[in-house]
Amino acid sequence: MAVWVAFLRGINVGGNRKLPMAELRSLCEEAGLTDVRTYIASGNLVFSSTMRSSAKVRELIEQRIEEHFGFPVVVVVRTPKQLREVVDGLPFDDADHAHVSFMVSGSERAATEELQEALINDARLEVVGDHAYLLVPNGLGQGFLRPGADRKFGKVGTVRNWRTVGKVLAMAEGD
Structure with missing residues (x-):
């Protein structure tokens, strides 16, 4: 399992594009990510995945967010080393x-x-x-x-x- 960090752009700012962290964690777990943790409401995620490609992890999270919440969100994915x-x-x-x-x-x-x-x-x-x-x-x-x-x-x-x-x-x- 690889550990990943994801930063979401432009959510929960000024009452717009609301994305509750508990709901985001559940959504990520349903998508197969494990040990999903968030830090504050600005969209900071740490999780594990069997996926080895940051592009695929990014695509998975962006797709699930848009399907569930109804708006696109840019997700930036990094490794702990990065x-x-x-x-x-x-x-x-x-x-x-x-x-x-x-x-x-x-x-x-x-x-x-x-x-x-x-x-x-x-x-x-x-x-x-x-x-x-x-x-x-x-x-x-x-x-x-x-x-x-x-x-x-x-x-x-x-x-x-x-x-x-x-x-x-x-x-x-x-x-």
């Missing part, structure tokens, strides 16, 4: 204001890289492989992208704060 590499590779000294955007495709990476010139308020963005580190020293409550670019950012990857990334990694590594 998530460990993200954590170990943090390029900033300030983990308290760090976030990570986990991306699915090359076009998402390219779109994220294009946002470099739109950063404001001392924000920093560093794209590394299939994820991008985001440092927002003033917090997410204050804008970190010029108006207009913020809408583009919401359509690439799925962002998690550093605390969430650490908690999900601990779950995946069995801590």
Whole structure:
């Protein structure tokens, strides 16, 4: 059995696209995933599966969610090793204001890289492989992208704060 981590994009935000975690866990178990655990309501899953392909795991979860809840959800799947590499590779000294955007495709990476010139308020963005580190020293409550670019950012990857990334990694590594 392989352990997997999945991050769901754009659920339970502002009362839209509601997806209760208990229902998500049951749905995943019915799909054959085991030891399914969630962390907070933003769509963070840790589970085991006999599947060895992240693409197949992603496809299974996306398909089941759309069938059951009636709306599409982008799911980003990583191994615990990949998530460990993200954590170990943090390029900033300030983990308290760090976030990570986990991306699915090359076009998402390219779109994220294009946002470099739109950063404001001392924000920093560093794209590394299939994820991008985001440092927002003033917090997410204050804008970190010029108006207009913020809408583009919401359509690439799925962002998690550093605390969430650490908690999900601990779950995946069995801590």
